[in-house]
Amino acid sequence: MRPDRLASMDTQTINLDSKSILAKLIATENIQVQHNKVKTASFDTKHRVLTLPVFKNQKGDVYDMLIAHECAHALHTPSDGWAKIEDDSLRSYVNVLEDCRIDRIIQKQYPGVVKNYLNGFDILEKQNFFGTKGKDLNKELMLIDKINLFYKSSKRLPISFSAVDNNWLSKVDALKTFDDVVDLAKLLLNWQKKEVEKLKKLPEFDNHPVANNYNLNDDESEDESNGEESSENGQGQEAEDNGEDKKDSDEQTAVNSEAKEGGGKGVAPGVLVSITNENMESKMSSLHDQEKSYSYFTLPKVRLNDMIVSNNKFLNDMRKHILDCTKKYPSDLIYYNWLKGAYKDFKNENKKTVMYLVKEFEMKKAATAYKRSSTDKTGTIDPLKLKDYKFSDDIFKRLTILPDAKNHGMMMLLDWSGSMCDSIKQTTEQLMNLVWFCQKVNIPYEVYFFTSEIGESAWNKERSKQGDEVFDYKYGNVVMDKCHLVCVANNRMKKTNIINFTPIMSIAILLRK
16 A cells, blocks of 8 residues: 555544544533544434534535534434424424524534634535525515524625514524424414415416426426427427427426425425525535545444453363263273473473573563662661761751552463464463463462353353343444353462363363364
């Protein structure tokens, strides 16, 4: 991989991590932050998961503005609020008014994001994210879109509001809860429907900019009349009209495409929605990085009492297994006695190695203690320094203080998987040396091996516990198979067990092989 490519990937990882931390700080809770291939930012209020799109440019005010916006939803939008809203028009109105409410709250709570909102809106408007380029905001938009742009611009756009409009703005400023938002959205939608009915009575309704912008015209009757007129013409005239119709159709397609761009996802006849909000959501996909995707999961909570097999249980099961084998196969007793002798020879051969490890450890321990030592006066006069009292005040005995270096220990984990069959003997021999070393220098230690087959082994006839009996799962956890940690040895073992656990380990190794 090229170095510059690797550097860019590292920078991206750092940016994602920093933005995740920013989201958690704004949300004031340890929420899960995920970056993935999604169309828009969203928050799962039930499972407390904030999902953000992977943007091509992960720096800038737009990204920070979106994080603050979605965290505001996390804090102030109820999880079951949207479930009760089924009407598309009402959902669009609620969406706009709820954004107005939570943006005002988050900017008041965190004044530092105000600049992100100002700059972020300017960037989006310059790139025509709201579909308002070349349009008269005062003549071609309904009130809901005027409200949307007015509040998203932090009340900076030059939009003219009538006395009736200002009354609605005061109600928007007074919103406190999500229920208030739903109630106001219903009132505003009903009022807008009445205004549309009044508009349809105007003689110039078909050419009215609002009617064209929101697809309020009844195009079906026009299509039928055009079809009847075409059927009355002759074949020659029909051919000529076909050419003209094709040209008109192409022009109409272009107009519809432009209208769709201005109206976001396109507005069905009779459905009143915020076209600026719809258009913004559709335009946001242009900022997304469609090539990157991530998978997120967390480890489940472990029931340690069910997962860990104690040292006493392990040794008792091993002793019982050896006893059963010698009763069933008396010839194995000779083999076990030979194994004990081989273990004693191995221990004698490695005494020098263990003592060398102990010597090196004590030397480094003494050097570290000397480095951290401090000398202080005791307050007791040193008789050998009395002769210097006339020209020196340092006539007291001194004491060298050495720090207590006993705050260390060793935790050893042995891989007991099947892939270790070729090297398990050498690995266990090294483990024995480390255990003897810990015993010599009196270091606390724990030795475990992990396995998924403990309940199916020859020396343990118990049923192996499944993953759901060892782990407590919740949303977002990775599913784990059965797994156990077996305590082979520790510093709390009795002296008899300390002496005997190693040959038992050797037997287990040979049985495994």
